[in-house]
Each structure stands twice: as structure tokens, then as C-alpha cells.
Amino acid sequence: MGEPPAAWWQALGVFDLETTGIDVETARIVTAHVGLIDATGATVAHGEWLADPGVEIPEQASAVHGISTEQARAEGRPADEVVAEIVAAIRAVFARGVPLVVYNAPYDLTLLDREARRHGVEPLGEVGEIGCVVDPLVIDKAVDTYRKGKRTLEAAAAVYGVSLDDAHDAGADAIAAGRVAQAMAKRYPDRLDVPVTELHDLQVGWCSTQAESFQQYMRRAKDPTFTAHGDWPHRPLPFA
Template structure:
């Protein structure tokens, strides 16, 4: 059975910044078939102006929203439900969003999902694996546009999650992916992430920049 023959779920977070181990979730979307859950989150910390400029959410927007602990607990339980049902989870740039979820769970003393059994489909990593020499940006909007997928409202969690799932389905038509099993896809993505990280690291060593972790997919613990 190929990885895309059954249902696909999708997840997206909007956050207070770019460091998944220290920043916080401010909005979320969880898609599982026809069931969709989305909402705002009170992160319990100020939302920097730079983050608000990206997703449009500020302190006023999240005033009265559920506290982070409640939303993160629900999201972690939802992910574990996918694990039990063997439903692949689509996350664009999974190393960011899933590391964020793991860090938020630890921050609140919550049980983390069973990461070792989770099947992840990461269109960001897949795009690199299929097109390693492609120049330019690989943001969700860039990859979606290349594949003819509509992204209606970038940096809205629900719009991004839907577009990521549509991108994954579009990528599934590539003959290099179409026949892969879940296990084969996971192994392929780990190799692609490592190759992408090493490609960056060659440049980073020459330019005194931080190195990427070759094993930091689908998340960093």
C-alpha cells in the first residue's frame, strides 16, 4: 500500500517567532479528513511585532483565547490518535512545527505524542529531495505555486495546513514517490533532510554560520 492511498491529516501552527524550542504557539489548525479544528491561543507571553507582521495576530487578537496548556494538550492527544490509526500527518517543515509541539508539551509538563510511531509527510523536505538543484525559496507558497496548488491566505494556520496537504497529494503523482510505502517514504525523507542539512553546512562552515543537525527530522528533542 502506497503512503498516499489512505487518508492524510495535516497540522500547522503560527507562533511568536522562529525558534521552535523557545517560542510559543498563537494559532493552530488540525485537519483529519472532513474534521477540522482551528483557533487562536493565548501564548502567555508577548507577541513580538515582527511575528505579528507575518501572521497578523497580536495581543488584542488572542485576548480571551484558550490558554496554551489546554490547546497543546488537545493537539498532542490528537496527534497520538493519528498514531493509533496509522494516519500520516502532513506538516510543511515538520522540524519546526513538531519541535514546537514537543517543546510546548515539555514546558507544560504534558505527555508528548509517541513520536517514534508517527508517520510524517513533509512537503518541504520532499520538494528538496525531488529538486535538490532548484534555486530560490522553498516556502509553502513557492512550492504550492510551482505545483498549481492554491494557497488562499498565507500564514493563516488553516489555509497553510490545507495547502500543505494539497501539495503533498500533488507530489504523490511524481513517479519517484508514487509507489513508496509509508516506511520507505519516512526513510527517504530522513535521507533527504540529512543531505539538505549537509548542503547548508558546507556553506555555513565557510561563512561562520550555525550548522544544521543532520538528524533533526522530523523533530528535534
């Protein structure tokens, strides 16, 4: 008999963006990190980018990630080159057969898709090569549904005992998200010790259920027209 297959969390890709805003249809990439971590959570490879997004970076966004319009213009590379390299780096992660950890995946992956289309880069998934994604935000809500408090990456890192000293730095956030995913897998083996393809499919259902529940709450409590997006790991084009 051969060795049993390695658990999905023993080798992970990690990905994070810092951007100009929260609207995935209009926001632009400012910084990005794509890397690989091993079973201990140590980085074994990575790429980092600073882009000139071609638009003003709002003060509220700069206050979060620390990059001003002036710095991005002076030190950032052209956005089309950066976007193409980020997409290529993620394709390389999937080509290795390891899952990609993205905290709140529909934000980062949808925004990257729109940036790719904006700059004439072939988006991920257009040729069927997108691999398995692990989203600690969706998983955390599924395995610890009734925990009170925030569900930010910083909050999750604290809950799962992961150090995050430089929040909203793309590299620090990406690596911390990967380590949170590993900590979750070890804390909830009865739920998460499954093939990564099965985990990916579970998250599709979990995210849809979570969005429906949140939409019902918001319509009941605050706004009867509120709509929550349940598509995962990325959203389709508007009106598509």
C-alpha cells in the same frame, strides 16, 4: 487476490502552527490546525485553536499571522489546554493509521514537543505512538534539488499548482501543505510511490543530507561556525 493497498496520499492528516517566533526552544503557540483531507484534498475533519501564549507576541510575528497580543489575551484559551488538545488531535490522526503532513516538520513538531513539556503534557513519541510524517519541504528538495528560487510553502504551492490564498493562516497552510504533498506524489510517482513507512525513512536520510550540504555552503560562504540541524522529523532536547 485482494485490492492493492491505497497510496499513502489518499488520506492524510495535516498540521500547522503559527507562533511567537522562530526559535523552537522559546517560541510559543498562537494558532494551530489539525485536520484530515481525502484523496481530492477536501477537508473531512479538522480542529482549530487560538491560544493565549502567556507572553507578548512580537510585532514581527503578528505581522505574519495577524494575531496581536491583545487579541490572543482576549480571545485565546489557556495555553496548557490548547497544547494538550493539539497533542491529542495528532495522536488521533496517527491512531487512524494515516500519515501526518507537516511542512518543515522539525519546526512545528519540535516546538510542539517543547510546549508540551513546558505545560506538563506528555509529548508525542514518549510512549512510542508517533506515526509516519510527510514533509513536503524535505521531499521537494529531494525530488527537484536544483530548482532555483524560494522553498517556502507559498512557493511550493505555486510550483505544484495548489491554491493558497491566505498564507500564514494555520488552517490554510496545513491544508495547502497536504495538497502539495498529493501533487508531488502524482508528479514524481517513480520516487514517491512507496509505502509510507519507507517514505518516512527516506526523509530522515534526505533531511540529514540536505542539512549537511547547507552547512558546508554556509561555512564556505558566510560563517565558518554555522551549524545546520539535520534531525527529522523533530529535534532532540538540547544537550540530551
